[in-house]
Amino acid sequence: xxxxxxxxxxxxxxxxxxxxxxxxxxxxxxxxxxxxxxxxxxxxxxxxxxxxxxxxxxxxxxxxxxxxxxxxxxxxxxxxxxxxxxxxxxxxxxxxxxxxxxxxxxxxxxxxxxxxxxxxxxxxxxxxxxxxxxxxxxxxxxxxxxxxxxxxxxxxxxxxxxxxxxxxxxxxxxxxxxxxxxxxxxxxxxxxxxxxxxxxxxxxxxxxxxxxxxxxxxxxxxxxxxxxxxxxxxxxxxxxxxxxxxxxxxxxxxxxxxxxxxxxxxxxxxxxxxxxxxxxxxxxxxxxxxxxxxxxxxxxxxxxxxxxxxxxxxxxxxxxxxxxxxxxxxxxxxxxxxxxxxxxxxxxxxxxxxxxxxxxxxxxxxxxxxxxxxxxxxxxxxxxxxxxxxxxxxxxxxxxxxxxxxxxxxxxxxxxxxxxxxxxxxxxxxxxxxxxxxxx
Numbered sequence: 062x063x064x065x066x067x068x069x070x071x072x073x074x075x076x077x078x079x080x081x082x083x084x085x086x087x088x089x090x091x092x093x094x095x096x097x098x099x100x101x102x103x104x105x106x107x108x109x110x111x112x113x114x115x116x117x118x119x120x121x122x123x124x125x126x127x128x129x130x131x132x133x134x135x136x137x138x139x140x141x142x143x144x145x146x147x148x149x150x151x152x153x154x155x156x157x158x159x160x161x162x163x164x165x166x167x168x169x170x171x172x173x174x175x176x177x178x179x180x181x182x183x184x185x186x187x188x189x190x191x192x193x194x195x196x197x198x199x200x201x202x203x204x205x206x207x208x209x210x211x212x213x214x215x216x217x218x219x220x221x222x223x224x225x226x227x228x229x230x231x232x233x234x235x236x237x238x239x240x241x242x243x244x245x246x247x248x249x250x251x252x253x254x255x256x257x258x259x260x261x262x263x264x265x266x267x268x269x270x271x272x273x274x275x276x277x278x279x280x281x282x283x284x285x286x287x288x289x290x291x292x293x294x295x296x297x298x299x300x301x302x303x304x305x306x307x308x309x310x311x312x313x314x315x316x317x318x319x320x321x322x323x324x325x326x327x328x329x330x331x332x333x334x335x336x337x338x339x340x341x342x343x344x345x346x347x348x349x350x351x352x353x354x355x356x357x358x359x360x361x362x363x364x365x366x367x368x369x370x371x372x373x374x375x376x377x378x379x380x381x382x383x384x385x386x387x388x389x390x391x392x393x394x395x396x397x398x399x400x401x402x403x404x405x406x407x408x409x410x411x412x413x414x415x416x417x418x419x420x421x422x423x424x425x426x427x428x429x430x431x432x433x434x435x436x437x438x439x440x441x442x443x444x445x446x447x448x449x450x451x452x453x454x455x456x457x458x459x460x461x462x463x464x465x466x467x468x469x470x471x472x473x474x475x476x477x478x479x480x481x482x483x484x485x486x487x488x489x490x491x492x493x494x495x496x497x498x499x500x501x
Contacts, residue, residue, distance in 0.1 A: 075376065075379075075380075076376065078388060079372050079375075079376055079388075079391060080369075082372065082388065082391050082392060082395060083365065083368050083369045083372055083395070086364075086368050086392075086395040086396070086398075086399055087364070087365060089396070089399045090361055090364040090365075090399055090402065093361065093399065093402045093403050093406070094358065094361045096403070096406070097354055097357045097358055097361070097406050098354075098358075100354060100406065100410070101354035101355075101358075103172070104172045104354065107169035107172040107174065108169075108172070108174050108271070108272070110169060111167060111169050111174050111176065111271060112216075112271050112272065115167065115176050115219065115269055115270075115271060116176070116216050116218070116219025116268065116269035116270040116271060117215065117216045117219075117270060117271060117272065118215060118216075118270060118271065118272040118273040118274075118275070119179075119214065119215055119216055119219070119268060119270035119273070119274050119275065120213075120214070120215035120275045120276075120277075120339070120342055120344075121158075121181065121183075121212070121213075121214060121215075121274075121275065121276050121277070122212075122213040122214075122246075122276075122277040122279075122335075122338045122339075122342075123183075123210075123211055123212035123213050123246065123277070123279065124153070124183065124185075124210050124211060124212045124262065124264060124279075125150050125151060125152050125153070125210070125211060125242075125279060126150070126151040126152075126187060126190055126208060126209070126210060126211075126251075126254075127148050127149070127150055127151075127208065127209050127210075127211050127240060127241055127242040127248075128148065128149045128151065128190070128194055128203050128204065128205060128207070128208045129146070129147070129148050129149075129203075129204045129207050129208075129241055130145075130146065130147060130148070130149055130194075130198045130202040130203050130204060131143050131145075131146045131202055131204065132144050132145040132146070132198065132199060132202045133202070147330055147331045148241055148242055148330070148331060149194045149197055149198060149203065149328060149329070149330055150242065150328060150329055150330075150331075150334055150335060151187065151190050151193045151194055151327070151328045152279045152280065152281075152320075152325070152327050152328065153185040153186060153187050153262075153279055153280045153281075154185070154186055154187060154188040154259070154280060154281050154282075154327075155185045155186045155280050155281065155282055156183075156184075156185040156278070156279050156280025156282070156283045156284070157182075157183070157184045157185055157280075157283075157284050157285075158181070158182075158183055158276050158283070158284070158285040158286065158287075159181070159182040159184075159285075159286045160179050160180070160181050160182075160274060160276075160285075160286070160287045160288075161179060161180050161287075161288055161289065162177035162178070162179035162270075162274055162287070162289045162291070162347075163177060163178050163179065163289070163290070164176070164177045164289055164290065164291035164347055165177070171410045171411070172410075173349075174271060175271065175291065175293075175347045175348075175349065176269065176270070176271040177269070177270055177271065177274070177289070177291075177347065178221065178267065178268070178269050179267070179268060179269075179270065179274060180265070180266070180267050181264075181265070181266040181267070181268065182263075182264075182265055183212075183262075183263070183264040183265075183266070184261070184262065184263045184264075185261070185262060185280055186259055186260065186261045186262070187259060187260050187261075187262070188259050189256070189257060189258065189259055190208075190254070190256045190260075191203070191205075191256035191257050193327055193328040194256070194328055196328070197328060197329070197330050198330065203256070205254055205256050206252050206254075207241070207250075207252075208250075208251045208252075208254045208256075209240040209241055209242070209248045209249065209250055209251060210226060210228070210233075210248065210249045210251055210262070211239055211240050211242045211244075211246060211247075211248040212235075212246050212247050212248070212264065213239060213244050213245065213246035213335070213338075214245060214246045214247070214268070215245070216268075216270065217237075217245050217246060217247070219268050219269040219270055220247075220266065220267075220268050221267040221268055221269060222266070222267040223235050223247060223264075223265075223266050223267075224264065224265035224266065226249040226262065226263075226264055227262060227263040227264075228249075228251065228254075228260055228261075228262050229260050229261065233249045233250065233251065234249065235247040235248065235249045236248055236249065236250070242335065244335065271347070272346060272347065273297070273344055273345060273346040273347060274287065274344050274345055274347075275297075275298060275342040275343065275344030275345075276342065276343060276344055277338045277339075277341050277342055278300070278316075278318035278320075278322075278323050278341055278343065280320070281319065281320040281327065282317070282318075282319055282320070283316070283317070283318040283319075283323075284315070284316070284317055285315065285316040285318075285343075286313070286314070286315050287312075287313070287314050287344070287345055288311070288312070288313045288314075289311050289312060290310065290311035291311060291312065291347055292307065292308065292309050292310065292311055292312065293347065293348040293349070294307060294312045294314070294345045294346070294347065294348070295345065295346040295347075295348050296314060296343075296344075296345050296346075297343070297344060297345065297346050298342050298343030298344050299323075299340065299341050299342060299343050300316055300318055300322070300343040301343075302314035302315055302316050303315055303316060303317045312345075314345065316343060318343070323341050324337075324341070325337060325338075325341065352414075353406065353409030353410060353413070353414045353417070354406075356409070356414045356461055357402065357405060357406045357409065359461055360402060360405065360457060360461055361402055363457055363460065364398075364399070364402065366475075367398060367453055367457060368395050368398050368399070370449075370453060370478060371394060371395075371398055371429075371449065371450060371453065372391060372394070372395070373478075373482065374445065374446065374449045375390075375391060375394065375446075377482070377485060377486075378437065378442055378445065380486070381485065382439070382442075384437060384438070384439070384442075386436070386437065390436045393432060393436070394429055394432070394433075397425055397428050397429050397432070398425065398429070398450075400425065401421050401422065401425040404417075404420070404421035404424065404425070405417050405418055405421040405422075408420055408421060418454075418458060422451075422454040422458075425450070425454075426447060426450045426451055426454065429446055429450055430443050430444075430446050430447040430450070431443070433445075433446040433447075456470070456474055
């Protein structure tokens with residue numbers, strides 16, 4: 062029995078036992094991680110519900126000309142019949158986009174979602190349409206009096222206002238639906254279209270949306286400007302802005318895309334080209350200032366390291382001071398450290414991540430320091446625990462905020478900790494044959 066007790070007191074066995082406790086405490090960390098995932102799913106459901114009623118991610122694809130055609134032929138009895146029919150889609154030669162989303166936060170229960178109202182100004186010019194369409198079908202087959210200007214939208218029900226289509230010196234009203242080209246959106250008949258001349262157009266729209274605003278580069282040269290007071294944009298899609306400015310007052314971004322870069326012809330038959338338009342979209346996502354669920358998920362990834370380093374300090378304390386710390390006391394420390402993640406998550410839903418992190422870290426640091434004062438029977442030990450846990454929480458916050466440098470900061474901190482542990486335990490006899498390391 063005495064041999065067993067001596068074995069259990071050996072530093073090596075204590076390290077193994079403490080390591081087992083670190084692994085055991087990953088069970089509550091995993092449960093909290095699952096809870097965070099469930100709360101994020103609830104948030105995503107609230108976002109989807111708000112998008113259904115307010116408006117979702119808007120994708121603006123258009124405008125483009127859609128012209129029906131009928132190729133006639135005669136049979137052996139001289140009777141005429143339609144040999145082929147369909148539509149020709151013609152893209153503009155010049156296309157300019159100006160969007161000014163005004164972002165506000167809407168709540169669904171506990172969850173806050175950024176939504177926007179935006180004015181869109183779409184202007185441009187079609188070069189001679191007859192020339193572009195005549196390369197695809199015989200010019201006589203084109204039904205120019207049935208031509209339409211179509212504008213596809215991802216969420217039509219979120220349209221607040223649609224101005225008249227200004228075509229040359231004329232005006233036309235838009236009608237619901239994608240017209241003869243199909244799809245969701247709006248269209249305007251152009252019965253007076255002169256296919257032999259170029260024509261400028263102007264469209265003014267006001268719409269609602271959430272999550273993001275995207276456009277398709279339809280012109281031979283497409284220029285886009287998106288400007289907003291929202292300070293948290295994420296530029297996405299097939300092209301990033303050629304120029305962008307982001308500050309606390311908002312953002313401004315400009316795109317320039319040529320037809321050679323978009324990989325689409327200037328005209329095509331039927332809907333083959335329209336189906337490829339989603340792959341050319343570019344635009345901006347409106348992000349949360351700080352996503353508490355994503356930050357909680359990231360902080361939980363460091364839970365093993367966090368608990369392990371805290372236990373390392375306790376183990377070094379008992380090793381160097383010869384004051385044993387019971388395994389139950391290790392568990393108490395670990396439970397408090399795990400509870401931090403639950404406090405962080407629950408508070409972040411109400412007060413934001415930064416405030417939640419500060420409150421949760423302060424509460425847990427005070428809790429474990431007071432417990433250390435009673436459990437270790439040492440004021441110096443309590444102050445040591447306070448300093449170490451405070452430093453760990455500061456390091457964790459730095460890792461969460463500085464995502465680009467997280468690996469560098471984390472690896473550097475681990476190297477420093479390992480160096481310190483190696484120095485403090487350089488004279489330890491791990492088989493327990495020495496009572497305590499020599500002090501230097």
